Amino acid sequence: MTKINSFNAKKGQIEVICGPMFSGKTEELLRRLNQLKYYDAHYLLFTPKIDTRSPKYARSRNGRKLSSITISNSMEIIKYIKKIKKKVDVIAIDEAQFFDNNLSLICNRLANENYLVIVSGLDMDFNGKPFPAMKELLITAEKVFKLKAICSVCGAKASFTERTNINSKKQIVIGDKKIYSARCRHCHSLSKSRIFQK
Numbered sequence: 001m002t003k004i005n006s007f008n009a010k011k012g013q014i015e016v017i018c019g020p021m022f023s024g025k026t027e028e029l030l031r032r033l034n035q036l037k038y039y040d041a042h043y044l045l046f047t048p049k050i051d052t053r054s055p056k057y058a059r060s061r062n063g064r065k066l067s068s069i070t071i072s073n074s075m076e077i078i079k080y081i082k083k084i085k086k087k088v089d090v091i092a093i094d095e096a097q098f099f100d101n102n103l104s105l106i107c108n109r110l111a112n113e114n115y116l117v118i119v120s121g122l123d124m125d126f127n128g129k130p131f132p133a134m135k136e137l138l139i140t141a142e143k144v145f146k147l148k149a150i151c152s153v154c155g156a157k158a159s160f161t162e163r164t165n166i167n168s169k170k171q172i173v174i175g176d177k178k179i180y181s182a183r184c185r186h187c188h189s190l191s192k193s194r195i196f197q198k
């Protein structure tokens with residue numbers, strides 16, 4: 001296949017794909033990485049070790065998957081890049097909400113070093129609170145793509161994630177459809193709490 005040389009990663013920047021669960025964030029990330037094969041561009045894809053749902057792969061619910069480098073903390077991204085010898089243009093990170101607070105610093109450093117950094121992750125937890133690793137990224141990113149899911153109650157576009165069938169108040173509980181569903185603002189339990197009311 002003839003490669004197109006117009007891929008321009010010389011001006012590094014950060015792009016964030018965010019939204020609730022079931023909004024297609026990983027699908028969108030993998031779609032973008034797959035398109036790189038038409039260019040003379042190479043990527044590294046990182047996923048967090050804590051996410052045990054799909055070890056060594058970033059996998060979308062539509063069945064698309066790409067092998068990934070599984071890491072325990074965001075500093076390992078820098079260590080990995082220093083170690084490898086091949087040319088890399090794009091650093092991709094999936095399930096970024098599970099990373100530590102240094103993720104934004106790391107991503108900004110990489111963008112300053114002219115990498116295109118594409119990050120996919122949940123913006124809000126089940127309580128409508130930002131995930132710490134995503135908070136600063138969303139502020140410093142050049143581009144933010146906020147995806148929507150479909151509300152499991154009314155069918156409207158959904159930006160929130162509801163946690164059901166579990167009592168834990170912990171921000172991070174790994175799970176899928178058994179304990180999470182996408183909800184619109186009006187169908188989310190928070191709409192009945194003081195947080196969203198005057």
Ligand SMILES: [Zn+2]
Nearest residue numbers: 151154184187
């Ligand atoms: Zn709804």
